[in-house]
Amino acid sequence: MRDIETITAAIEATPGWAEAKAKHFVGSKRGPDKYFRTRAWVEVAVRRWMALEPLVTPNFKVLDIGAGFGYFAIVGKAYTDHIDLVDVPHPIYDEVTRLLELPKYEQEVRAFTPFVGGRYDLITAHRMVFDKGWGQDEWQYFLRDVRDMLNEGGSVVLGFNNRRDKRFMKWAEPFGALRISEHDVLLTYEALNG
Ligand SMILES: C[S@@+](CC[C@H](N)C(=O)[O-])C[C@H]1O[C@@H](n2cnc3c(N)ncnc32)[C@H](O)[C@@H]1O
Numbered sequence: 688m689r690d691i692e693t694i695t696a697a698i699e700a701t702p703g704w705a706e707a708k709a710k711h712f713v714g715s716k717r718g719p720d721k722y723f724r725t726r727a728w729v730e731v732a733v734r735r736w737m738a739l740e741p742l743v744t745p746n747f748k749v750l751d752i753g754a755g756f757g758y759f760a761i762v763g764k765a766y767t768d769h770i771d772l773v774d775v776p777h778p779i780y781d782e783v784t785r786l787l788e789l790p791k792y793e794q795e796v797r798a799f800t801p802f803v804g805g806r807y808d809l810i811t812a813h814r815m816v817f818d819k820g821w822g823q824d825e826w827q828y829f830l831r832d833v834r835d836m837l838n839e840g841g842s843v844v845l846g847f848n849n850r851r852d853k854r855f856m857k858w859a860e861p862f863g864a865l866r867i868s869e870h871d872v873l874l875t876y877e878a879l880n881g
Pocket of ligand 1: 777817
């Protein structure tokens with residue numbers, strides 16, 4: 688299931704996929720329709736999982752915040768049966784995750800507002816947009832919430848958009864934030880509790 692072509696073909700064969708693409712895909716580079724370029728985004732998700740492979744344990748539970756089309760969850764099915772998705776309402780993302788039958792629930796990440804959920808071994812937020820304008824105080828509030836949703840030994844992966852990682856790393860690196868790819872940063876349970 689980790690094979691990019693096989694996963695791409697399976698997604699594109701999903702009943703309703705072609706119709707949804709015909710309705711929404713306008714060929715933009717930045718708009719949400721860009722995620723209909725299935726193969727490219729499956730490849731991104733496969734790479735993300737390969738970097739996280741050493742963390743995976745039996746019954747591994749994952750929460751993906753701001754899941755978009757849900758590619759990370761689909762590729763993750765090769766690793767675990769327990770992946771929940773969270774997002775804000777969005778007409779295209781909602782239609783696609785419904786087609787793909789992904790377990791998504793609605794919750795908005797907002798500065799200084801409790802983020803609530805179950806317990807997970809891995810919490811991810813790739814290509815985040817909710818952190819626009821955030822500084823150390825907003826981050827510390829959010830990280831306290833997600834820390835309390837981690838099982839012992841778990842991790843949080845923050846995937847930064849638009850180089851906001853530089854500001855974050857200035858204060859987070861000394862307490863153990865690790866870069867795992869160009870814009871993705873990993874915080875372990877130990878670092879978050881240190
Ligand atoms: C750039 S897309 C990234 C999608 C996916 N994570 C990926 O890497 O391909 C940003 C995602 O964050 C979601 N989002 C935007 N604001 C949010 C918020 N305040 N809380 C949670 N999700 C949010 C959007 O609906 C969208 O799914």
